[in-house]
Amino acid sequence: MAKLDWYIKANLKPRHMQLLVALDNFRHFGQAAQYLNVSQPAISKSLAEIETGLGFSLFERSPRGLRLTPHGECLVRYSRTILAELAHARDELHAISNGVVNRVAVGMLPGISLTLMPKVISKLKETSPETAVITREAQMDALRALLRTGEIDLIVGLMPDRSQAHDVDSQTLYKDPMILAVGQQHAPENIDTIGWKALEDYLWIMPPIGSLVREPIELILEQNEIPFPANHVESISVILNVGVLQSTRAVGFLPTEVVKQFRSYGQLIGLPLSLPTLAYEVGAMWSKERALSPGAERMLRILEETVVGLPGAAAT
DNA sequence: AACACGCGATACGCGAGACA
DNA sequence: TGTCTCGCGTATCGCGTGTT
Incomplete structure (x- = not known):
């Protein structure tokens, strides 16, 4: 346990996390190496070092390809989240440098992007033109994956079955x-x-x-x-x-x-x-594991304001 | 069975940067 | 300035699989 704690705190670096994520994506040393612009032995050696450092194997090697071990699944999942958070930090730093003080990344279903969201985005920009709005349009499964990794702050779309959505907080907006x-x-x-x-x-x-x-x-x-x-x-x-x-x-x-x-x-x-x-029960969802950014909070308030007056608006 | 091929692992060395 | 560490390179090995 002490060794694990020391290794994670002192040695596990973003470069290692990128390597693990690339290996999970490609399930192939050579392709992961090409993607990361390094040689295959560098990947092999780095993975071996990580596994030695942690004290357990992360990938099962077989002639039919790589397979994540339970330890590997866990670490890759957290690596994706951490890398997404770092990307957020990069974007925010970039935004601050460019005079933009806030950002919100929102994922939406196709129907929502035609009706509700244009109004919400224009209202947000009227009151807060400095907030950078990043949008992703996809089906719910893909959006949930982006929310889990922190690439988006909010999802606006059909509300999921509550029993299958333990990891999100949600608010119904209208039917x-x-x-x-x-x-x-x-x-x-x-x-x-x-x-x-x-x-x-x-x-x-x-x-x-x-x-x-x-x-x-x-x-x-x-x-x-x-x-x-x-x-x-x-x-x-x-x-x-x-x-x-x-x-x-x-x-x-x-x-x-x-x-x-x-x-x-x-x-x-x-x-x-x-x-x-x-x-359709339309609502907003966000991760329970992360506090909403000021930009996401603002967008949520504007969503609530925008649906007031719609026939199926939820009572707030 | 022999061979070719693909893939991951290993050996060894180099260059850059940190540090005393 | 010398030493150490880190990250990565090339060359090569060993193993499993598919083909003839």
Whole structure:
């Protein structure tokens, strides 16, 4: 224990952590060496030194490649976090040098980046133009990984199942009901009285298996006696969905706020069919393990202000 | 079985920087 | 200024796997 403590405090350096992360990424000494611009023996020797210093092996070597040991998994996980924190420090130092006194890195789901976030960012910039805003748009799994490593401060998107989100604090902002939408060019004539049966021969845009809304949507189709559409495309990209709806006779499930926005551009129209169980619960999430930066705190307050007045806004 | 190949480990040495 | 440490280089070895 004393040896481990001494080695971690005195010898384990960012260079070593970069090496461990590269080895985990590539699972190959030669490729990790190329990535780090060193020779393969340098990697081999450095890893051996780290393992000797710590007193346990971090990677299992086999002809089929490298595999992390439980010790290795632990150290690589912390190395990623520490390197991300150092990158934060670098960015903040750079920002201070350039007269920028604050920053917030926010990850968001595609639908949010079209509707809520542009308003939030413009409000933030009105009140705090010196705050640097760094954005990442991705699916929730990828955003959660970035949040864990500290590369982003906040996620704005669909709220996860609370039982599976032990490592984050969260705040619900609003509920955005989903509606069925078609492209305005392809709107049916009897749109006000249209029934489910009339949509059977449309191309359906479905969320992929495993997404939060896939099962509820399948249930709704079943309740309305619509067999799962053979003519369908799976997509979670809001931009792609809007594009498909505009360009062909298709129907898709979209958040009301997205449809509202594209209706104002003359591109989409919502169908008056009831989807009682389908509502996106949109919220903000942040890591329990790190204090929110002043920039992230400010963005959270602006998120709360911005959703006030939306039909499904959470009471604060 | 013999061979080629890929991959990680080892031996040895060099250059740069820290320190007495 | 000499010595030591660190980080990395080249050359080479040993092992496992795939191919003929």
